[in-house]
Amino acid sequence: VSFNGATGELLRVGGGQSLPALIGGTFYGLHMGHFATPVLRWLYFICGLAGTAMIGTGLVMWLGKRQLKHARTGVMPYELRLVETLNIASMSGLLIAIGAFFWANRLLPASFAERSDWEVQAFFIAWGLSLLHAALRRGRRGWIEQLSCAALLLGAVPLLNAITTEQHLGVSLARGDWAMAGFDLTCLGSGVFLAWAAWKMRCRMAPQPTAERALGLNLTREAR
Structure with a gap:
């Protein structure tokens, strides 16, 4: 709903959600797990943690291997x-x-x-x-x-x-x-x-x- 900012006069009423708003709402619902039951949400949360841990440990291991190559020089x-x-x-x-x-x-x-x-x-x-x-x-x-x-x-x-x-x-x-x-x-x-x-x-x-x-x-x- 759009109003005139000075007078408050009603300008127009939209017919529904725009396409960008609809797409954004869909992704938000998927991200927040609105489609799932409480048990499925916990599994969703745990799987998210597991994926994050996989990326994090991979970064640390990648760095550790390259640090070993420079351990002798100390630089x-x-x-x-x-x-x-x-x-x-x-x-x-x-x-x-x-x-x-x-x-x-x-x-x-x-x-x-x-x-x-x-x-x-x-x-x-x-x-x-x-x-x-x-x-x-x-x-x-x-x-x-x-x-x-x-x-x-x-x-x-x-x-x-x-x-x-x-x-x-x-x-x-x-x-x-x-x-x-x-x-x-x-x-x-x-x-x-x-x-x-x-x-x-x-x-x-x-x-x-x-x-x-x-x-x-x-x-x-x-x-x-």
């Missing part, structure tokens, strides 16, 4: 350093941005006129900061710090939800509101998983005790 080419930075920011940094979006959704006042715009801006600001961080922190340290930050942001969403609203897990589970409870539990589970991933990566960075290093050296000499 990382600029191109590989750029790929490493983009890998960290595009994966763990994206998770931080999603967590920042959820936090903005809970912390910005409901009466704030530009609330929805600032939620999106919080997403891109956090993502941009993660890119800057990845450029400054090299290798595993960058991964560990960003995974830990993402774990904190996502894992704390249920607590933040309980502080700022009345729809916390205790209420949603009691009412059988599985949409709200599922969201909180998914955020909590994601936070726990990311914390585990950061911990595993930190353990691999920890230096071996002197005795273990000496034992490994002796075993190598005996094998020779």
Whole structure:
């Protein structure tokens, strides 16, 4: 429906959706899984995660193989350093941005006129900061710090939800509101998983005790 912006006079009424709007709505429905039952939506979600993980691990493995070629020289080419930075920011940094979006959704006042715009801006600001961080922190340290930050942001969403609203897990589970409870539990589970991933990566960075290093050296000499 179109109105005159100055007088409010009705100008015309459309006969239906335009072709671009119809195509856009179709793709939006497919992306959001509006066609599926709750069980099928979860399978849709899990398959999406699996596809994302396949791409992410492929990027990391591709970079690792090429880093080994330059390990003897101790000099990382600029191109590989750029790929490493983009890998960290595009994966763990994206998770931080999603967590920042959820936090903005809970912390910005409901009466704030530009609330929805600032939620999106919080997403891109956090993502941009993660890119800057990845450029400054090299290798595993960058991964560990960003995974830990993402774990904190996502894992704390249920607590933040309980502080700022009345729809916390205790209420949603009691009412059988599985949409709200599922969201909180998914955020909590994601936070726990990311914390585990950061911990595993930190353990691999920890230096071996002197005795273990000496034992490994002796075993190598005996094998020779």
